[in-house]
Amino acid sequence: MIAALTTISGEPPVTVWQTETEIPDVDLIVIPGGFSYGDYLRCGAIAARMPVLEAVRRKAREGVRILGVCNGFQILVEAGLLPGALMRNASLKFVCKEVQLEVSNADTLFTKHYQQGEIIRCPVAHHDGNFFAEPDMLRQLEDNGQVAFRYANGTNPNGSLNDIAGIINRNGNVLGMMPHPENLIEAAHGGKDGYALFSAALGLAA
């Protein structure tokens, strides 16, 4: 993720240690993928209780853009910054493959460089990406246009309800998604479909 952000923005991002209590002024906060604390308790559960997450919450309230990818999405959910839960994949297996995503809401800070309904390629790599929400919550997410990305054309890899791959908060400044757009941003990756998400989030040209 650091390499991708460096490639796209032209400069390396500032990194912040988990025990920090302040986050500097930035355009975008990214919580990348990985296996924080080994995911032994529940994915993201311990990371969401680290001191830095308090600072992230503050920034979220201030309207700073926050992107959580994979484990980052799980941490945002555990931290209460996004609704729902990410359960074990329906297959009960880790899955790493390319899927197709439908841009279900192109009218967000993160997705505005895509067309509404556009289908993009994107890799996934996770063991616990099966999005779940109670029926009321699910309805709200749909009604409010909070579903940013949906697995398309039968490529749902994990059993997520409504094929949900990524959701955004009510204020529109926090996006969490299981797929890894940072691994499809240059020719070496075999495609650039993920680039537009970062260019939008960073306020760069499409």
Next chain:
Amino acid sequence: MTSPNDIEITQEIIEAHGLKPDEYERILDLMGREPTFTELGIFSAMWNEHCSYKSSKKWLRTLPTDGPQVIQGPGENAGVVDIGDGDCVVFKMESHNHPSYIEPYQGAATGVGGILRDVFTMGARPIAAMNALRFGATDHPKTRHLVAGVVSGVGGYGNSFGVPTVGGEVEFDARYNGNCLVNAFAAGLAKTDAIFYSKAEGVGLPVVYLGAKTGRDGVGGATMASAEFDETIEEKRPTVQVGDPFTEKCLLEASLELMASGAVIAIQDMGAAGLTCSAVEMGAKGDLGVELDLDKVPVREDNMTAYEMMLSESQERMLMVLRPELESVAKAIFVKWGLDFAIVGKTTDDLRFRIFHAGALVADLPIKELGDEAPEYDRPWRETGLYSPLAAHQVEEPEDYGAALLKIIGSANNASRRWVYEQYDTLIQGNSLQLPGGDAGVVRVEGHPTKALAFASDVTPRYVEADPYEGGKQAVAECWRNLTATGAEPLASTDNLNFGNPERPEIMGQLVKAIEGIGDACTALGFPIVSGNVSLYNETHGEAILPTPTIAGVGLIPDWSQMATIGGANNGDAVILIGGDGTHLGQSTYMRECLDQADGPPPPVDLLVEKRNGDFIRSAIRNGQFSACHDISDGGLALCLAEMAMASDLGMKIELGADNGPAHALLFGEDQARYVATVSSDLANFLCMNAEGAGISFRRIGFVEGDHLTIDDHLSISVKQLRHAHESWFPDYMDADTSLAAAE
């Protein structure tokens, strides 16, 4: 629960430690007294086959290990090879066979953890992993359970740690029914001026314990791995270690940070035989003694004895010799990463290995004799009988060529491995250029605009069994060929030699002849062995595995924009066969899958032709002349073409002609040193002229067209149908009713 150190050493105890009577005599001679219980445990850990290579050392010495590109050959945690620009690649392959059979998830996971640690102990950041897995017959009741456990264990560790798994092998054969093989490979990148070694230097310096705490897991693991299996196998479960990839990830970051601080003089990871092996190696290599105070060792269980602490194989631990003036800097780094840091001893000048526990001296041993002067055997060996030549006309032709190809492509050993590799993170780190499913995994070198590294792992055990010398050669040649088929220049290799009980002359003969073949091929191809591992005693109830010398290699691609893949063919491209027509059906996949036979010698490898053809292929790829390239191996030309067609999602129209030999040999012959390339029609003549000029055997056999693979009037199968057969086997097998497995 605790075993006092003054426990009497009986005949039974000596045998239980895997020590032979003459070895025990030697211990008595060395010490001039009876060893204590802890001392006996230490000898057993150091002198077992797994740690001492006592049966194989004599023969391993004959392998070529040098070359201008080699910075470090065998003898360290991993081999180191120069890739230019001040960078080097650090790699090794190691087996975790016995633990994986006993407890597949943790056995495989800690195999991955161990090999990653070997690589970052040298100062390298891991960038790629592979694994060569071999399981019993598909209808054996344990096979599904082992496949599921091993695959999720490999993924569970590698994915969490954050290294992409870019290649490997999965094979099934009844000869692995009682012993599966898990050979794990890892490679990392380091700077050539910042490589770290295990040789301790300086007297009176602190010996520091780093990483996770010591528990009772894995006690005696290395000794277990040096014995055959029998019905007591279930009792051996406690000898398997338990992995924690998150701690390993922290250990990686902390170790690299510590190395950058300049505090590290010597470093050794705790793998087999844990604290014992790491301390002895650091001391023996540096001609120093080591003193350890076990009361300082961080433990996670109460009342551990000296014996248990010295033999524990708890994971994610390191031992270092540090510069005393930087001790506080070092400690701060480890505290930040949440890891244990304890000074547990010091180096001495008297070449003794002394262990104190609860204030008492519990072991006092000569360190050199434990380490580099372990016993070495010249075991009796004899060559196995070879098969008589088998001409193609002696082998039955298939009634239906299409059915034969579909059968091969959908068979357990040749079907797609997607079910396996989709459970591995192949993309993490964002540098993967070629994923599993092609000839080699390719990862670009981060920080360099054009360079990439290719990785492949190969061996054809049925060839090695039929002729250990030719089979050994072939394993090296195929690995070299797979790297070449991406456009990489093969740099160096690592060998993981899996065999049965070396005390049986016919098994020892397989090992000796396979090493000879490996050595000859590595010399001829300029592909030295820079690291490796030997796993013997892979037997259950006296039945040995197929001899399996796995060869994993690394190649350098100077400019990845000019690499080849198996799937880049375009409509209208010419299809060119390089290296001659298929003639050899002995030990072929065709015979095994379609005739249920294993007869004849394996295909011989002409190393000069191999080199010449490979050099031609590499140069054509680097000049951008191929749209796709694939080597011909198992299943011959037909399987190669089918794989290329599926990868490109395009058909091919192939004409082999009736005058070039029997059709089944042309289609399914496994002659070596061969490739198929697709070339745009305007370059085809030029390429053929080049091949002719270079003295390369080549033939235009058709072109890329439509959506069917058509070969003369022998077969015509849609790419869709090929893919269905190829992709179905693995998921169908793993999802099938498991009542068979449950009935065990």
